[in-house]
Amino acid sequence: MLPDVRTEIPGPRSRALAARLRRAESRNVTFVDAEFPVFWESAEGVNVWDVDGNRFLDLTSAFAVASLGHNAPGPRAALLAQAERLIHAMGDVHPTEGKVRLCERLGELTFGRWLGQPGKVVLCGSGFEAVEAALKTALLFSKGKRPGVIAFTGAYHGLGYGALEVGGLPYFREPFRAQLKDFATLLPYPAGATADLEKLDAALRDTLGRRGGDRIGAILVEPAQGRGGEVFPPREFLPLLRTVCDAHGLLLIADEIYTGFNRTGALFACDHSGVVPDLICLGKALTGGFPLSACVGRAELMDTAWPESSGEALHTSTFLGHPLGCAMALAALEEHARPETAAGVARAGERLLAALRAVRSPKIKAVRGRGLMLGVELDAAGGGDLAVRVVKRALRDGVLLLAGGPAGNVLSFTPPFGLADDEIAFVGARLQEYLTFLSGSSS
Ligand SMILES: Cc1ncc(COP(=O)(O)O)c(C=O)c1O
Structure with a gap:
């Protein structure tokens, strides 16, 4: 399902938990700032709900773990x-x-x-x-x-x-x-x-x-x-x-x-x-x-x-x-x-790759990958910074995304395998919007 954002992100409960965590956990572990993180409460398939009741679309599979979907039935x-x-x-x-x-x-x-x-x-x-x-x-x-x-x-x-x-x-x-x-x-x-x-x-x-x-x-x-x-x-x-x-x-x-x-x-x-x-x-x-x-x-x-x-x-x-x-x-x-699992990933991967390749921006250096392990490399000149801004902006829209690579300038797309066509189209449209509007600004 597409995201459903009901509060500002992070919402009040996430912000309160972040403040407590900052006092209790070694400060090097969880990155905390005014825009990060949200605290998860439940999850199903490609979606995660946070403690403030917002529904997110997960493009990370939580570090490529929830490939079969969050809380997969089996x-x-x-x-x-x-x-x-x-x-x-x-x-x-x-x-x-x-x-x-x-x-x-x-x-x-x-x-x-x-x-x-x-x-x-x-x-x-x-x-x-x-x-x-x-x-x-x-x-x-x-x-x-x-x-x-x-x-x-x-x-x-x-x-x-x-x-x-x-x-x-x-x-x-x-x-x-x-x-x-x-x-x-x-x-x-x-x-x-x-x-x-x-x-x-x-x-x-x-x-x-x-x-x-x-x-x-x-x-x-x-x-x-x-x-x-x-x-x-x-x-x-x-x-x-x-x-x-x-x-x-x-x-x-x-x-x-x-x-x-x-x-x-x-x-x-x-x-x-x-x-x-x-x-x-x-x-x-x-x-x-x-x-x-x-x-x-x-x-x-x-x-x-x-x-x-x-x-x-x-x-x-x-x-x-x-x-x-x-x-x-x-x-x-x-x-x-099951061979259908691999075939399904290959098909969904091609569709997501096509959606990412359709995004037009001078900031994109490369779009690459195979299956549902795709990366959008942004221009290294300020690229890492732009990638962080995209990740934070996406979070505000209810999209969970990570950036990686030695310079932090590669947006990484590793969603659960069940990512549907409307979600793929949504991801492409949002990325286009972010790169159009964030490339020039610094917020
Ligand atoms: C290729 C590869 N090897 C090893 C690891 C380490 O796994 P873990 O974080 O479970 O120790 C990772 C984690 O991202 C990885 O991507």
């Missing part, structure tokens, strides 16, 4: 049914059947589908933990001899120290640099042009050929960058990485935490290229709203890397394989595994 019913029976178990000691089924299903949907032999899984909590589990796997696989990892500029893998080390956005990395271990080599992420790929090819050869190159054990990559600003590389990018990995005995780790589960119009973004990674990191839309993620690897690679548990797992946590998260994920995977 995961919600599974959550409620599970909560009636058992809320918490002992993940790596006495787990649940749900954990068994989820590991089996993830193994099948990845390496089972790709190679005919199901992958093996380490379940985690946040996305960054899944990335760190993959980094640990790569190190163990090399018997500790190849700790180096090639990662990419603009990459976002989360904010734990391991994930930060391989992150390519200096804003997050720099304040903590002194506590990071220097094992990553960042190479430029190719942003669409084949020429970029040739440069990357040369940089890869150079990095692997120079002294210490033989201590690099893995390449970690997002098949398309999400937080980095919806950056889609040339088609030959993943095949190039696969070839390099095979030639040098490196593991290819795909971080599909953002792109996974049909976001780009295929179950995984890797599927577009036919490239099979050695490890894949999954999260976000996996459950549709519970903090559960996974690192899945080729079975024999996982067995080579990880020793049999002696009773003390090398990588685990209190909430590993959480019963509520497993139940939600199993229900969400049923939807994601």
Whole structure:
């Protein structure tokens, strides 16, 4: 449904909560100013209602999590049914059947589908933990001899120290640099042009050929960058990485935490290229709203890397394989595994892309993306500032939107998959209006 704004935004209740939060929460966490944030109370499908009774149209899926829609019926019913029976178990000691089924299903949907032999899984909590589990796997696989990892500029893998080390956005990395271990080599992420790929090819050869190159054990990559600003590389990018990995005995780790589960119009973004990674990191839309993620690897690679548990797992946590998260994920995977889900995303994505491309403004540098992972890059000269103004203006109109990219100048469109045609037309019309009226002004 289209937005229904009944109060000024933020409304009085949101403003009061923001004032309380400002006093109670570390001031670095939630951004608070006169125009931000609104406090959510309920949600359904593509809509969110705030505490003041305003209805919003969500173009973010709340960080690409609510892909199947907010409070999607399957995961919600599974959550409620599970909560009636058992809320918490002992993940790596006495787990649940749900954990068994989820590991089996993830193994099948990845390496089972790709190679005919199901992958093996380490379940985690946040996305960054899944990335760190993959980094640990790569190190163990090399018997500790190849700790180096090639990662990419603009990459976002989360904010734990391991994930930060391989992150390519200096804003997050720099304040903590002194506590990071220097094992990553960042190479430029190719942003669409084949020429970029040739440069990357040369940089890869150079990095692997120079002294210490033989201590690099893995390449970690997002098949398309999400937080980095919806950056889609040339088609030959993943095949190039696969070839390099095979030639040098490196593991290819795909971080599909953002792109996974049909976001780009295929179950995984890797599927577009036919490239099979050695490890894949999954999260976000996996459950549709519970903090559960996974690192899945080729079975024999996982067995080579990880020793049999002696009773003390090398990588685990209190909430590993959480019963509520497993139940939600199993229900969400049923939807994601249906070919109609991917096809629906591809169709809606084409329509949204066409609507965004129809917007005319000298401030637009590029409109790009695939499926329902689209970005509108605004002119970098004042672009970040303009993007923030668009995001705030949209919020006042009841549209939830985010800006990303290293300069904050890319408007990111990652709506729930059920975005309808009238909502798509509305989004295009509003963006046209914002860029026409905000480009010249400073408010
Ligand atoms: C590609 C990618 N990897 C990892 C993460 C980190 O996930 P989390 O925030 O759940 O730790 C994100 C989060 O946006 C992401 O987009």
